[in-house]
C-alpha cells in the first residue's frame with residue numbers, strides 16, 4: 001500500500017456502531033501532527049466508467065485489491081457497479097499536475113469518516129504526490145478522527161442534501177445537530193465564508209475591502225472551529241500585499257499563513273516550504289508590483 005504511516009502510529013481502523021468502519025486515535029495527538037501521508041492507489045479524470053475503474057483495480061497488488069473491495073459502497077452508488085460505485089463513494093478530489101480536477105483513491109485515507117467540523121485537515125501535496133492528513137487540534141486517545149468530504153462551507157440543509165446525494169449518509173456531526181439561533185448563526189457564518197471565497201478574486205484592486213472581507217471570513221472559520229481554508233485566506237491577503245508592493249504587509253501575511261498552515265497542510269508540506277521562501281523574499285512572487293504603484297495593505 002502506498003501509505004506512509006509515521007512510525008509512532010496514532011490511529012487504528014475500527015468498526016463504529018451505526019457508522020461502519022472509522023478511524024480512532026490510539027494515543028494523544030498534538031495539533032499540527034502529520035498522522036498519514038498517502039499516495040493514491042490510482043487516479044481518474046472526472047469522467048469515469050465501470051470498465052475504467054475495473055482496469056485500474058486490476059493493476060493493484062492482490063492485497064490492495066482485497067482492501068479496495070472492503071471499502072464502503074454507498075447504497076445510492078451501488079447501481080453504478082462494484083468498482084465505479086466504490087470509486088464514487090471513496091474517491092477524493094485533488095488537482096492534477098496540470099490543474100485539471102481528478103479523483104484519487106486512497107486505500108487507507110478513505111477510511112476516515114466525514115464531519116462538517118473535522119479534527120483532521122486533508123490537503124493534496126502535488127510536490128510530494130501525497131494526500132496529507134494533519135491534526136488541526138489537540139486530540140485525546142480514543143477519539144474518532146474525521147476529515148471533510150464536501151460541502152464544508154454550505155448551510156446545514158445544503159450540506160445534508162449534498163452529502164446524502166453524493167455519499168448516501170445523513171451527517172450527524174455537531175454542526176449538523178445545531179438548532180434554533182445557534183444553527184442560524186452557523187449557517188450565516190458558513191455562507192459568508194463561501195461567498196467570500198467566490199468574490200475575493202474580483203476585489204483585489206480594492207485592498208481595504210479585500211482584507212476586511214478576508215479577516216471576517218477568518219473570524220467566521222474560527223467561530224465554526226474549522227481549520228481547513230484559514231491558510232488560503234491569509235495567502236489571499238499576502239497576494240494582495242505583493243500586488244500592491246507593500247513589503248511589510250506581505251511579510252506579516254506570509255507569517256500568518258505559515259502559522260495557520262501548521263494545522264492544515266503541516267510544516268513538512270511543499271506549500272509550507274514555498275511560503276517560508278516567500279516570507280523571506282516576497283518580491284520573488286510573480287505578482288510583485290502587479291499594480292505598478294504602492295498602496296498600503298492592512299496588516300493581519
Ligand SMILES: [Zn+2]
Pocket residue numbers: 115116117159171172173174175176
Ligand atoms: Zn455535518
